[in-house]
Amino acid sequence: xxxxxxxxxxxxxxxxxxxxxxxxxxxxxxxxxxxxxxxxxxxxxxxxxxxxxxxxxxxxxxxxxxxxxxxxxxxxxxxxxxxxxxxxxxxxxxxxxxxxxxxxxxxxxxxxxxx
Amino acid sequence: xxxxxxxxxxxxxxxxxxxxxxxxxxxxxxxxxxxxxxxxxxxxxxxxxxxxxxxxxxxxxxxxxxxxxxxxxxxxxxxxxxxxxxxxxxxxxxxxxxxxxxxxxxxxx
Numbered sequence: 325x326x327x328x329x330x331x332x333x334x335x336x337x338x339x340x341x342x343x344x345x346x347x348x349x350x351x352x353x354x355x356x357x358x359x360x361x362x363x364x365x366x367x368x369x370x371x372x373x374x375x376x377x378x379x380x381x382x383x384x385x386x387x388x389x390x391x392x393x394x395x396x397x398x399x400x401x402x403x404x405x406x407x408x409x410x411x412x413x414x415x416x417x418x419x420x421x422x423x424x425x426x427x428x429x430x431x432x433x434x435x436x437x438x439x
Numbered sequence: 440x441x442x443x444x445x446x447x448x449x450x451x452x453x454x455x456x457x458x459x460x461x462x463x464x465x466x467x468x469x470x471x472x473x474x475x476x477x478x479x480x481x482x483x484x485x486x487x488x489x490x491x492x493x494x495x496x497x498x499x500x501x502x503x504x505x506x507x508x509x510x511x512x513x514x515x516x517x518x519x520x521x522x523x524x525x526x527x528x529x530x531x532x533x534x535x536x537x538x539x540x541x542x543x544x545x546x547x548x
Contacts, residue, residue: 366443366526366538367482382535414481426472426530430481 326350330415330431337405337438345400345434347415354420356398357382357428358390360411367414373398374420405438412436441465443539445527450545451517459512459525459542467532471503471510474526476541482526485512514544522546 328349337343347356354375359367369382373392387409389401398417402409412435416428442464451457463471470489474482488494488503488510500513512525524541531537 364447364540366528366540367536368538369535426470426487426528426534426536427484428474428482428536430483432481433479 328415328417328429328431330434332434333432334435337436339406339438341405342403343405345413347398347431348396349417350396351417351429353417355418356392357416358398358400359414359416360384361414362411370400407438410436410438441531441537443527443529443537445539445542448543448545450547453517453519453546453548455517456513456515457517457544461510461527461539463508463529465529465531465537468505469530469532469534472528472536473501473512474528475523476526477523517546519546
């Protein structure tokens with residue numbers, strides 16, 4: 325029963341390097357999300373997707389890109405990493421209808437450090 | 440604007456009761472959620488309220504007052520494993536969650 329799986333769990337980058345975080349879910353959820361979590365702040369939505377082939381910007385999209393080529397996968401890319409992107413990144417998924425979309429299923433998180 | 444406020448940290452004793460408060464300002468309110476997050480782990484869903492009143496689920500209960508923009512999470516018979524952060528989140532008119540910074544609950548023996 326995998327649920328939501330994120331890879332990698334940890335990564336250290338140098339400023340200017342690029343990388344991709346992979347999120348996979350096996351619950352057949354329509355909605356998928358990428359959040360970042362920083363000390364003293366609430367979870368902040370980076371990008372989200374309401375279905376295969378669709379993506380939308382969240383609260384803090386700058387510096388990130390996403391793709392949802394397959395329903396089960398949601399990729400988060402950093403084209404040119406900056407120290408401000410040091411954070412813990414969480415992927416989440418949910419069902420698609422109304423208030424049920426608020427019950428999110430989260431991956432274990434990916435801790436990214438940009439030097 | 441949209442805003443969620445909850446205390447940064449609370450301390451309680453094993454076996455006791457604790458109430459974690461949350462106030463919110465959300466455009467087009469569609470419900471209030473509570474999540475639990477143990478240190479170094481992912482948040483997990485605890486409860487959902489959209490109507491006024493108390494929802495009970497075992498040792499945990501959640502209350503909502505829409506007119507006051509207020510919710511609380513009540514934890515009874517505290518256990519050491521309840522030491523965690525508790526995240527309050529409101530759902531806006533676009534069914535997006537607005538998250539509070541979380542309340543770190545420390546349980547002492």
